[in-house]
Amino acid sequence: QVQLEESGGGLVQTGGSLRLSCAASGRTFLRYRMAMGWCRQAPGKEREFVASITWSGSSTYYADSVKGRFTISRDNAKRTLYLQMNSLKLEDAAVYYCAALRTDRLAYAADEFDYWGQGTQVTVSS
Numbered sequence: 001q002v003q004l005e006e007s008g009g010g011l012v013q014t015g016g017s018l019r020l021s022c023a024a025s026g027r028t029f030l031r032y033r034m035a036m037g038w039c040r041q042a043p044g045k046e047r048e049f050v051a052s053i054t055w056s057g058s059s060t061y062y063a064d065s066v067k068g069r070f071t072i073s074r075d076n077a078k079r080t081l082y083l084q085m086n087s088l089k090l091e092d093a094a095v096y097y098c099a100a101l102r103t104d105r106l107a108y109a110a111d112e113f114d115y116w117g118q119g120t121q122v123t124v125s126s
Helices: 026-033
Strands: 003-007 011-012 019-025 037-039 048-053 060-061 070-075 079-086 095-101 120-125
Touching: 003 095, 019 037, 019 120, 026 079, 037 070, 037 079, 048 070, 048 079, 060 070, 070 120
Parallel strands: 011 120
Antiparallel strands: 003 019, 019 079, 037 048, 037 095, 048 060, 070 079, 095 120
16 A cells, blocks of 8 residues: 655646655555655646655656656655745646555656655746
8 A cells, every 4th residue: 555645736837846746655555665756737738747756755757847846855754845946937737646656766757657646736926
């Protein structure tokens, strides 16, 4: 079992910042070294990959649309994943989902993840 719970979403103006958190729990998560990541889904659009990170945090990968603005990180002692989002744009508005893989490798697309949280809404206003 893997439970993922996101928090930190909200309303922010363009150019602003938000930090999302994802608390992980469950027997399966504690047993295996799982890579994790973030994806997002805007209304009327497919879920899209945002970023991923290996278990140790030594490797990360970002979608081109967020590279240089977003930073993914994790604290394994706290079993928490983070997404620091800076210089937010209108097009960043979406429901953001925390996700995990059964294996310790980077994900490069949304459909590679095995476990999902419920999502947290990020709204960006002009």
